Amino acid sequence: MAKSLTTRQENYSQWYNDIVKKADLAENSSVRGCMVIKPYGYAIWEKVQSTLDKMFKDTGHVNAYFPIFIPKSFFSREASHVEGFAKECAVVTHYRLKNAEDGSGVVVDPDAKLEEELIVRPTSETIIWDTYKSWIQSYRDLPILCNQWANVVRWEMRTRLFLRTAEFLWQEGHTAHATKQEAIEETERMLHVYADFVENFMAIPVVKGVKSPNERFGGALDTYCIEALMQDGRALQAGTSHFLGQNFAKAFDVKFLNEKNQLDYVWATSWGVSTRLIGALIMTHSDDNGLVLPPNLAPIQVVMVPIYKSEEQRQAIADKLQPLIEKFKELNISVKFDNDDTKRSGWKFNEYELKGVPVRIAMGPRDFEENVVEIARRDTLEKENVPFDNVIEHVQKLLKEIQANLFNKALKFREDNTRKADTWEEFVDLLDNHPGFIYAHWDGTPETEDKIKELTKATIRCIPFNNPLEEGKCILTGKPSKQRVLFARAY
RNA sequence: CGGGGUGUAGCGCAGUUGGUAGCGCGCUACGUUCGGGACGUAGAGGCCGGAAGUUCGAGUCUUCUCACCCCGACCA
Numbered sequence: 001m002a003k004s005l006t007t008r009q010e011n012y013s014q015w016y017n018d019i020v021k022k023a024d025l026a027e028n029s030s031v032r033g034c035m036v037i038k039p040y041g042y043a044i045w046e047k048v049q050s051t052l053d054k055m056f057k058d059t060g061h062v063n064a065y066f067p068i069f070i071p072k073s074f075f076s077r078e079a080s081h082v083e084g085f086a087k088e089c090a091v092v093t094h095y096r097l098k099n100a101e102d103g104s105g106v107v108v109d110p111d112a113k114l115e116e117e118l119i120v121r122p123t124s125e126t127i128i129w130d131t132y133k134s135w136i137q138s139y140r141d142l143p144i145l146c147n148q149w150a151n152v153v154r155w156e157m158r159t160r161l162f163l164r165t166a167e168f169l170w171q172e173g174h175t176a177h178a179t180k181q182e183a184i185e186e187t188e189r190m191l192h193v194y195a196d197f198v199e200n201f202m203a204i205p206v207v208k209g210v211k212s213p214n215e216r217f218g219g220a221l222d223t224y225c226i227e228a229l230m231q232d233g234r235a236l237q238a239g240t241s242h243f244l245g246q247n248f249a250k251a252f253d254v255k256f257l258n259e260k261n262q263l264d265y266v267w268a269t270s271w272g273v274s275t276r277l278i279g280a281l282i283m284t285h286s287d288d289n290g291l292v293l294p295p296n297l298a299p300i301q302v303v304m305v306p307i308y309k310s311e312e313q314r315q316a317i318a319d320k321l322q323p324l325i326e327k328f329k330e331l332n333i334s335v336k337f338d339n340d341d342t343k344r345s346g347w348k349f350n351e352y353e354l355k356g357v358p359v360r361i362a363m364g365p366r367d368f369e370e371n372v373v374e375i376a377r378r379d380t381l382e383k384e385n386v387p388f389d390n391v392i393e394h395v396q397k398l399l400k401e402i403q404a405n406l407f408n409k410a411l412k413f414r415e416d417n418t419r420k421a422d423t424w425e426e427f428v429d430l431l432d433n434h435p436g437f438i439y440a441h442w443d444g445t446p447e448t449e450d451k452i453k454e455l456t457k458a459t460i461r462c463i464p465f466n467n468p469l470e471e472g473k474c475i476l477t478g479k480p481s482k483q484r485v486l487f488a489r490a491y
Numbered sequence: 492c493g494g495g496g497u498g499u500a501g502c503g504c505a506g507u508u509g510g511u512a513g514c515g516c517g518c519u520a521c522g523u524u525c526g527g528g529a530c531g532u533a534g535a536g537g538c539c540g541g542a543a544g545u546u547c548g549a550g551u552c553u554u555c556u557c558a559c560c561c562c563g564a565c566c567a
Contacts, residue, residue, distance in 0.1 A: 013561085028559085087565065123567090157492085157565055164566065237567065274567050307526055346527040353527090364526050374526085491566090 084218020
């Protein structure tokens, strides 16, 4: 436990893979760079989906679905957008296979070559704006506030489960607005929705801010982001919200008539979070005993394990616990009663610990006699006996407490690993010896940012919102700076 | 695409100077157990990544090939 409060670095990647494997979340597929999300991992993603989806709808958004294939020519319409994605696109060139003449199996039919190649979407701005063109004529058609839950493909050189896979699941919101102001407000609103979700459901504290031009999304005028700090001291971008200006409207010629009967280009935003959030969850809360899930996101919030010697005992305990199970269900607390006779109780304790189930209730013959249950909490691994009649109340309170505790613990970790650097030597020393968030002065130029990245692998994670102004000198060039920005090595 | 590594039972691995394949976990059956991944006994499970070569004989040597992993470049 203490270990998770200091930065983990050695074998971090092995530690991470171990947890993914032991908690049965996902595995590498035999298909290059792709991931199989296993049922338990997917259950967590479904929790993310359903919660976010509700939040989107509460802010006026609706779901839709757009094609997975994007004609190649669409990409060339927005120059900086292509640049951002061209190097990692999967391309469909043919539409048919045939049996090889030498009988060696199937081959691509050379006669079935597509006239124009199709790109498997790495993101959907282009196909969506091509579609929006036909949806928008008047200011009365605006705003369009669409989200889609989809898979996207980015042909990454190196992949890591959840953090970077060739194919991943995400949601992408694409909105169209009549005014610049409204689009900016939407961009900000959705970033705050993300921050709200990540902090209050995933229990991961984030820094909200705006990206430097270098780190900006291809085609955006501004990229807002939430940045979290992982237990090895590296930053992870947990979500982004882009103000796209009129770039895509111009590229796809999407104009509308405003109230003054003037023709104008539509203003756009896009925003997304992906299965990468699961990676963030793992790297933020897990300890040496495995995954630790915040109650608000756990597919199983409470697991009940009976301990018994005989079939009669087993039955008696099951009968005794039954009303609790029903009560939990009534209260919308997801509960699993693991009455599986093929596994021993000790085995189950370990199993659910690895899987991060927040609360475990055990009842054995002794507890049965005394009319108590043993309640164990995953975050601190503490156990206590609770009178049977108080269980429901106790668990309700405990779930809230665990949720808060996980957030506070992660927040403390972040604070303990956030430092200021005033000189280059200090900056480099911190990166090597105290990895984490580093606030430092920067002269504001992309060249300097590039140089810093080249020298140290550290990047500007964001310029935080409400960043205090402060006179200083750039750590690299010594040129004047008006504020510190957030640096870190990142995933 | 550079640099390093690994392919042998479902998983993790061992395999000596070349002599016909083993260990741990898991799995199956039975019994004893059951309050933190139980134990015993008996089993099932392998063309040693693929191809070619050297040899009386190749998991082991040679060449080629394929796949995966790690470290870089790229990235949500």
